[in-house]
Amino acid sequence: MMSYRRSLMLCLLALVPLPSIAEPGVTTLEATRSEWSTYRFPLFEGGSxxxxxxxxxxxxxxxxxxxGRFEQSPFERIWPTDDAGHGVVSLDxxxxxxxxxxxxLDIIGEYYGAYLSLGRNSYAFSLADGSPLSLPALFSEAxxxxxxxxxxxxRVGRIETFLAQLPVDGATGDEAExxxxxxxxxxxxxxxxxxxxLDHDRLVLEPTQLTLIAGGCSAHAVRALDDLGEFPNSFAYADLATELSAYGRCVLLEQRSDCRDLSNPQISGVYRGVVDRQQRTLVIAPPDTSGSSRAFYFRDKDASKVELVAKRRVDVSHIQLREQNAVPAMFELQLDRDGRLNGTWQPEGGVAIPVELR
Incomplete structure (x- = not known):
């Protein structure tokens, strides 16, 4: 462990990201810590x-x-430190x-914790407004x-077919185990x-089809025995025409640049505004089927991050966000038809302050 951490620190070759054009409209932020520890991350460009x-x-x-808010590198908050030892050792x-x-797009990372592991996080965004796309938005409920x-x-059929092909008897030793x-x-x-x-499935959108990918069945210790691996299921957009919402047909089938989800808007994405005399940037992930989602905000003054506990209301246009701070505070927010969040922010024991985030 110590030699691993020492080599990371000694092999630090580049702290400041070097922009390189990956394709039109995309700059790649890059950093290198060693020949086996490199970081590449997209930065999208455009006039909107x-x-x-x-x-x-x-x-x-x-x-x-x-x-743009970092001291030496945009990756400095996630790569391993000499004292902790865990973190992201490569990114693409x-x-x-x-x-x-x-x-x-996918963000592909190699993470070092109890063991070294490779993971992918999939993201899909509307290019009309930059909001994250989710299955409940793209599909009708039915x-x-x-x-x-x-x-x-x-998926059940795939597992059952595999189980049915396993020998019932006759195997010995390692094969039986x-x-x-x-x-x-x-x-x-x-x-x-x-x-x-499908809450934990990765959503991958391609030009003519979407794929939903569930993780494998194995724990890390027996991953070598997981012959089935991930569970991907792909569907052509044309075959989903009757399953998609009007918004989903606009985005995926018609592939227009002006699609708006007016019938079923969701609270997710990026919102900015002044809270308690400070500019803040609020980031909320789309909710899962239980209504929970990750959320946090950044104070623009020092780019510090504050975790939030999100609680959705029965009315999906309302959300409650509780700050995980030494002095707790609560947001009570409602989404209007223009995509703005209006409501209040109230520190514990204090007065509710009107806020507007957009």
Whole structure:
């Protein structure tokens, strides 16, 4: 462990990111710590507010900061430190599609904690306003239920077919142990796919199809025995025409640049405004089926981050956000038809202050 951390510090070759053009409209922020520890991250360009919101959202969730707000490198908040030892040891990205209406990409990271692991986070954004795209926005309620059922049947069938092919007897030694582990692993995994909500699936949008990807069934210790791996399910947009919402058809089928979700707007994305005499940037992820989502804000003065606990109301246009601070405070916010959040911010024991975030 110590030699690993020491080599990271001694092999620090580049702290300041070097911009390089990855494709039109995208600059790549780069840093190198050693030949095996490199960092690449997208910075989107354009004349509208959408690229700015997308950059803020990606920086907030992946780099724990705001674009351009760093001392030495935009990656300094996530890479391993000499005392902690855990963190992101490499980072890259892959753009799946950039159409007039949407952007889809993966952030690919190698993380060092209890062990070294590779992970992907998938993001999709509307290019009309830079808001994150989610399944409840792209699909009608009934359409999403039908898609969930199709995916559940396919994944359960895949597992059951594999289990049926495992030898019942005759295996000995290591082979018998492998079969026993696989039978238990996939047996425990079946209920997850029988009752899937797709909450933890990665959403990948390509020019003509979308793919939903669920993680594998194995824990890290037995990953080598996970012959099935991830569970991807792809659908052509043309085949989903009756399942999509009007907004989803506009974004995915028509691929227009002016799509707005007016019938079912959701509170998610990036909002900015003055709270308690300070400019703040609020970042909220789309909710899962239980209504929970990640949220936090940054104080623009010093780019410090404050975690928030989000509580959605039955009326999806309302949200309550509680600050995780030494002195707790509460946001009570409502989304209006113009995409603004209006409401109050109130410190514990204090007076409610009107706020507007947009």
């Amino acid at each position: 507010a959408a690229p700015e919101r997308i950059n803020i959202y990606l920086h907030a969730f992946e780099l724990d900061g705001l674009p 990205y892959e753009i799946h599609a950039k159409t007039p209406g949407f952007l889809s 359409g999403l239920q039908r898609v969930q059922q199709r995916i559940s049947q396919a 492998k079969i026993a582990i696989q039978r238990a692993m996939y047996g425990e995994c079946l209920p997850r796919h029988q009752n899937t909500t």
